[in-house]
Amino acid sequence: GENVEQHPSTLSVQEGDSAVIKCTYSDSASNYFPWYKQELGKRPQLIIDIRSNVGEKKDQRIAVTLNKTAKHFSLHITETQPEDSAVYFCAASSGSARQLTFGSGTQLTVLP
């Protein structure tokens, strides 16, 4: 089955700096790569996703890049703010039913 690895597990940045979280996947047939943000005590919420027909997608301060050849994708957050502090999960679709396999999460802390 699919294996999704996510790095780093924890990341601390100064407010205003950029943050990058990386994920690799094993199933070359994966086509859908969402990123979820989970604040403490709250539900995971989709922040951005990308499909395999594009290499990059941007939404204000958040961007995702995809390298299908290397089977990795990354989340980029620019001009970080304290409210960006949360756990971020990547995921990749896999299997005949194209269900999501999640990475283990990255705890991002933005220091004021």
Added chain:
Amino acid sequence: ETGVTQTPRHLVMGMTNKKSLKCEQHLGHNAMYWYKQSAKKPLELMFVYNFKEQTENNSVPSRFSPECPNSSHLFLHLHTLQPEDSALYLCASSPYSGEETQYFGPGTRLLVL
């Protein structure tokens, strides 16, 4: 947020108890999911229902029994659980099963004593 709701939010049960978790979605979606979230581990997909039919069971022990009476409601029946089953159980829904945005409920925090 009222899109996907879950009850109860917290549950403490003994290993011999029987309890049920409930999930309801008000988004008109056709697919619903149960996930287990344990500390420092990835979200683990447990079950998938698409148009009320179970389409995925990720080798989940039989002490977890799902039920989907209609596209808006999903239950997880629990019996003779083990302490290692303590976790946050998240329900999610999406328009269809597969490569779609999933909307999560707030979860049920379960503690098995």
